Amino acid sequence: MALAKTKQDATQERLATLTLPDGAAWATAARADAVARLRQAGLPGRRDEYWKYTDPASLVQADVVPAAPYQTDEAPVFGQIDRLRIVFRDGVFDAEESDDLALEGIEIERLSDATQMDIHWAKNLYGVLEKRGQDPVARPLATLNTGFATDGVVIRVTGRPSKPVSLVYLHRKETSDAILHHIIHVEEGAALTLLENGPAAARFSKVLEVEVADRGAFHHIRAQGRDHERRAVTHIFARLGDESLFKSFTLTANGVMTRNEVVLELAGQNGVAHVAGAALGDGAFHHDDTVFITHDAVGGESRQVFKKVLRNGATGVFQGKILVKPGAQKTDGYQISQSLMLDDDSQFLAKPELEIYADDVACSHGSTSGEIDDDAMFYLRSRGVPQGAAQDLLTRAFLAEVIEEIDDPEIAEDIQSRLESWLQRRG
């Protein structure tokens, strides 16, 4: 079907503001392919079914909506964790702020360096998983990212590095428009923990392509911290080999617009994929978790756990899908999305989907929405707990199931304390 005129125009307008980075032939080819695909699919619009509950306008438009960097005296997230820090300031790698990139069991390069090399393994991943992830639902903002990403990291994990790699995104300029693209290849039997935190820019587009080979493990913990005016669209595209493990956790607090997409493919047998998210929305906050998990092999397990606490007019969106392809028998798929609404102005919009073509599977999903349970509140109040503290306590209890998705106790502790301090800060 021909693209609607309005979409063509919007796409053209955005493309006109961007310049293709130069690089080796393979990188240039991948970018050209992305631009061609983008012209065909067009950038998303409000009427697209996949954007039913989130208006993509501010992510699509050519101009960035200015966003003042958030000033805070809070200690940085993961500050107490021993980690290898890689810092991006408004979407540009900051060598001075970053640690030395050398670490045993891992090779880290800048995307802009890797794409200059005529022969590089990244060729097999850059834009490749993103392209696979376009079917059956188009994700044009990720395609745009592949075409125009200016920076990022390229990581090959060959062993089990002694500490996590931590990507720190700083937002300093009011009109920064960052496009980062990371590639991670976890080799057979290797393991990596990746941490991400910070708002990155006024508008942030990020694609993370992750290939986890047989028996590899990838842990991802992300904190999208408090920066009220920033906008972000992020995509994770992952493909999992036999008996591999993928675990991703995201904590989001504030931010006027966030769309986090995860597109996962369990290609090898007995793979395990968990995707979890906790979101705290207060005021002008629109948070959208869109997850698409494809089971294409026998014996896979997937788990989606998403919880949102909303108040003062915040909006929480969850679109989750489990697709079980023919032959993916013995699949165990689970999905839960819940919202806790602390006042009457907020809204929760969910579309939890199952699409199943194999008969020997157990798939389930649940979704609930409501306010704090009166009985629980009464119980605490009658025992002398003040209203605010009781609310925080019950909110923490509500979110506990998601925090449990983090395996590393030290990181879980860090996230837990962050969550508590963010809960207590009103506004």
Added chain:
Amino acid sequence: MADLDQVQVKEGVDKDTVDAVTTIGGAYKYGWETEIEMEYAPKGVNPDIVRLISGKNDEPDWMTEWRLSAFERWTGLEEPTWAMVDYPDIDYQDLYYYAKPKSMEVKPTSLDEVDPKLLATYEKLGIPLKEQMILAGVEGAAATPSEGRKVAVDAVFDSVSVGTTFQAELAKAGVIFCSISEAIREHPELVRKYLGTVVPASDNFFATLNSAVFSDGSFVYVPPGVRCPMELSTYFRINAENTGQFERTLIIADKGSYVSYLEGCTAPQRDTNQLHAAVVEIVLMEDAEVKYSTVQNWYPGDENGVGGIYNFVTKRADCRGARSKIMWTQVETGSAVTWKYPSCVLRGEESQGEFYSIAIANNYQQADTGTKMIHLGKNTKSRIVSKGISAGHAQNTYRGQVSMHPRAKGSRNYTQCDSLLIGDKCGAHTVPYIEVRNNSSRVEHEATTSKVDDDQLFYCRQRGVDEEAAVALVVNGFCKEVLQALPMEFAMEAQQLVAISLEGSVG
């Protein structure tokens, strides 16, 4: 309506029910055709055809105008493609929009004057158009009328209603039950006041087409405080080839009234597809209650997916009054393609909507069905229980929407949708939309997908139940929650249907 004379049906599922599967042998029972002379309007749809249909029904000008404006709107609409159903393009100009038996040229004044062939058709379908006690599906009911329950029937054959039973007795209670064409002539004030107010002529592609070309259907008005003295039913039969059936049903339950309404449908076995696009509108005033039950058994196509009915239906109930209650129950076993979402608009405070559904798709059937619960009023409640079963190469989708508007404080929804897959060539899908816009409402949604439990099957097999019967038994258990919500006559038939539709799906 099924010919169950040979079968003693008991409460719950027992071996007799299962035996019926073997007896019936899985073939579609209603696939025969009545040879009768028909009168057709020319093929295709245009303003002239719309005027012709309107003229055939002696409609007043306002009705003709209403249809024409719907037609004009329809020409600007595109067929929806969002449902998970796949069928070849329908040529809307290559089918008949009006077909009526020649013997109906002069409208019979009583059932005695109706063409015996037509009466025989309904007799054969198990719907005798005689004013006798009918308890479908129970042996000897016709022989002992005094103990049976009365069910009034409006029988629609292709484009026309051939007769409505018990009209006089219903009139004594103040209940109007007639064909919609008769209602447009006899009760224009009611029709004009309510038609298109629940499903507007502009609602969607298929409903808009229906608004332009509907030829007949049923009309019910239950006055304030009246509990309808008997169950009402409509039986739709498509007989003519290449003919679309577009029926329109309008039910108005006035303050404090109650009515239970049953709907059944069948069609002959043909290797071409046929279109059925119906609209059902229900208006409920304060404290009114309506139960609407459907057993949809249109011809589903053969085991290779050849033929069958395309069933595109818009059904909606508007709970306008406080404390009104609508209950939709459907058993969907027929049709090659089903596109159907009986919905509830819960406008009145404390109004309630319920939706119970069993959808069974076998061979190459495709079903995309579910409901919408639109909560507008305070303290409204809704409940959705949906069971989808897929076998063979079939695709079965639950698609539903639960929407809590900001004003609908203190509302509740509970949704459960379960899918069962029999065999590894079929698909089961769930597409719920949940929209909560206030915090005092509670929404709960659960869905599971599983296969027929091996342990349960083993248990049955061990006790000498053959495999197909065992699957039917397990499936019946799976559907029990929905079956229990059906009126008795339908529950019995539905149990049979559940068994029949799964014939041949094992092994």
